[in-house]
Amino acid sequence: MKILFARSCVSVALLAVLLPFSALAAPTPEAISLVRKFVAEELHGNLDALADFDLASLAGHPLYGAPGSTFDADDCNLVRALFDVLYAEALPGLALPAIGTGRAYRGDTLNTFHTLLGRPIPDQPGRFTGLERHRPSDDLRARAAAFHRTYHTLGNLAPLPNRSLGRLTFNTYRGTHPEWRDAFPAFLQNLRLALLADSAADPTLCRLVELNAEAFREFRAPDGLARFAQRLDLDDYVEPATGLPIPHYAPNAHFLPQSDADYLASADRYLAIAPVLIQRRAQRMIVRLRRLLPNGHNQEDNPQR
Structure with a gap:
């Protein structure tokens, strides 16, 4: 009863900071249990450590990974549970049974790696195929290697x-x-147009929006993208005054024809901006988790203590 009461209080508190929803939802007990177990056992009760935890390291884990299916960091069992706990009140029907490949919702990686920087080169730690095509500095190599974890x-x-x-x-x-x-900023720019059914919107993206009409029904207005961003802690991707997506970096790919100088300038900007966006959003998510998992980050929850 104590846990149920705490969750109810959290739900009411969140309504004060989030925009109204047509139907009140709450995290599922299964998702809460899995996240609390992970924090207690793998992070020794330190919820803050979740912000920097490399979720790719869960590949092969029998509980938190993706047993019986292909592993993807943004679609593993722990991440699905985290989405349920964090965003059950954010989007209609977002709950653990509805999250995953082939289901109503799926995790996505916002600032990606391989398109711009390429894949890791076998037997050459810290070297990536795309970056190495353009003769990078050792400093840029080191920043790319750090981002490969981030x-x-x-x-x-x-x-x-x-x-x-x-x-x-x-x-x-x-x-x-x-x-x-x-590029996530470019995607948001086009998603905004599709939500508004703008004449300049990408036709395929518009069809995807219509197929997912229930998920987007509260966001089909001029301020819709800003509200969508607020629900998912994407505040740093949208300009507060205008509600327009912020073009943090331009789309690029390592395989496009371009000079080394142009590519390296693009990679430098990306590696300067993307980690900051990730870290800032992680802190918002940790604050939200702390409200939704009362005492879930305390040492007394660690069964090994």
């Missing part, structure tokens, strides 16, 4: 509606679009 952390992951158009989802379409090149 981009799998909590602040870089978010649930997106996932009903598909054939094999196309928001996740796959933003990653393969020849103009967006998986």
Whole structure:
């Protein structure tokens, strides 16, 4: 009863800071239990450590990973549970049974790695195929290696509606679009147009929005994207005064024809901005988790103590 009462109080408190919802939702007990167990056992009760935890390290884990299926850091069991706890009140029907590949929602990686920087080179730690094509400095190599850990952390992951158009989802379409090149700011700019059914909106993105109409029903207005961003702790991606997406960096890819100087300038900007966006959002998410998991970060919850 104590836990149920705490969750009810948290739900009421959140309504004071989040915009009204048509239906009150709450995190599922299963998701709360899994997140609390992870914090207690793997982080020794230190919830703050979750912000920097490399979720890719959960590959192969029998509980928090993806047993029985292909592992993806943004779609593993722990991340699904985290989305349930964090955002059950953010989007309609977002709950543990509805999160995952082929379901109504799926995790997505916001600031990606491979499109711009390439994949790790086997037997060459800290070297990446895309970056090495353009003769980077050792400093840029080191920053890329650091980001290869950061981009799998909590602040870089978010649930997106996932009903598909054939094999196309928001996740796959933003990653393969020849103009967006998986750049999250560019995706948000185009999502805003699609939510407004603007004449300049991408037709395929509009169809995906319609397929996911229930998830987006509260965001089909001029301020809709700003409210969507607020719900998912994406505040740093939208200009507060205008509600417009902030073009933090331009789309690019390591395989596009360009000079080394242009590519390296693009990579330098990306590696300067993306980690900060991730860290700032992670702190917001930790604050939210602390409200939703009362005492979940205390040492007394660690069964090994």
